[in-house]
Amino acid sequence: MTEEFDQVKRIVVVGGGTAGWLVAARLAAHYELSSETLTLTLVESDQTGPIGVGEGTWPSMRTTLNKIGITETEFVRECGASFKQGSKFIGWSRGAEDYYYHPFSLPQDHAEENAWWSWQNLANNEPFADSVSPQPAVCDRDLAPKQISMPNYAYALNYGYHLDAGRFAGLLMRHAVERLGVCHIKDHLIGVESDSDGDIAAVIGKNYGRIEGDLFIDCSGFESLLIGKHFEIGKVDCSKYLFNDRALAVQVPYATELDSISSVTLGTAHDAGWTWDIGLQHRRGVGRVYSSSHQSDEQALEGLKSYLKREAPHVDFESSSPRKLSFESGYRSKFWHRNCVAIGLSAGFVEPLEASALVLVELSAQFLTDQLPAYRSGMDAVADRFNRQFTYRWTEIIRFLKLHYAISSRDDSAYWRQHKESDSIPESLRSDLARWNYQAPWHHDEGRIDDLFPSASYQYVLYGMGFQTRDPVLRSRSHARRLTQYRERQLRTQQAQARFCEHLPTNRELVRQLQSQSFSSVPHSAVERL
């Protein structure tokens, strides 16, 4: 093959949901596009739209938006977005009104000291997250993580977003097409054409005909047109670890424009799954996730109805029609095959308990941007690295989600009892749980520096749910000095909490201010002092 024919010059993204537009925008913001060097075409069906759910993000979304070139003010205004500082898990431990936070900020001084030790020694029954971070108190009061005077994407406390998925895809589309030069085709694909080596040569639109490319990015959602249907790459089934395979989603208005907007995703456990409750500017998104092996659709509907009666009594449930979504818990055995890479729902999906789907899209887009193969002959090596990296990430996610179930004390239904059966728990999690009986999770637990869930996340969930790590008994020679340091640190956490609670606006107030004012665009360090 001559060098010219070997070059990767035409990228085709199939699918215009959040995944497709995020990947297209990320690539187009980085690479110069022209007919001589690189073209980027996104084709999406004019018959079926995006899935329209996926409304909670991680803090990584701030970096992604910044790299794409969208200001935070524009994003918040256009997407009805609010600020998310983590998750509040209700009823996971004992099934009563118990709750705990998994905040986005790490415990104070996490890099130097294991917060478990000071909590164990000094906290006097205070919940773990409240004792080591000022963020839960801020979330209790529905406060925002920053002030209007702070720059775009800077923060006092780490945060991501709650956003309107439909509006988000629209904003990304306009930005990618009008400002970054992505070519947009609206046509339903009806076929795939292969070349003599088995690579995809073109996809075939019903009206448009052949759309040729050198690299195809399959963002076609659950349809999985290229990686699943064309290449028949199967899925690794994870339903033996995570049982949920259905969701009922509904959009709920606020009772009044003054209702507070929660700064966390509320995740309330029920007898066969859990219910999410996400506050945007103009509405809430509520959804019941459940296992069809443990609950019928009718029971799930009744469960959603009683949740709304309790948590949104102003809503006339009979006139709202929840959307039913079915999914298989699993991920592709290979994400990148020949000249096709799958990103988003076409690559896999597991229940959205920690909102981990969009972050995988962001990481995939980042990988592609950093390591985009310039030549077809160099593509297989990059594909191999991508496959290894993302297989690892999926197993990490499954392990972490399973932790929420495996250590629950609930035994009020077959669902919860089965979640604790040993063969439903990944082997690596079982062995870590055995170790955590004696040693709290800490940096050296994790295999890699860029793991999705740091040891702090494991601590928030374990100790939030009442897991007991035994006192090591043995005292180090510096025991007394460490106690003094911990007391000082605890005092600093309490002072920070008081400062934040006094100076931060509510989530509702900050989004209101953003309708007429903007965050400043001066360069910043991510953390701003209050």
Ligand SMILES: Cc1cc2nc3c(=O)[nH]c(=O)nc-3n(C[C@H](O)[C@H](O)[C@H](O)COP(=O)(O)OP(=O)(O)OC[C@H]3O[C@@H](n4cnc5c(N)ncnc54)[C@H](O)[C@@H]3O)c2cc1C
């Ligand atoms: C119940 C539920 C809750 C979720 N909650 C979260 C969350 O809180 N946080 C999070 O990070 N993620 C969440 N997710 C995942 C999130 O919704 C997705 O990761 C995200 O929306 C990306 O979807 P997508 O772009 O891959 O697919 P889709 O949005 O389904 O887009 C698929 C695209 O492919 C196109 N297409 C399909 N067939 C054809 C064809 N024949 N020809 C041309 N185009 C075609 C469609 O037109 C569409 O544009 C959730 C998912 C579910 C199911």
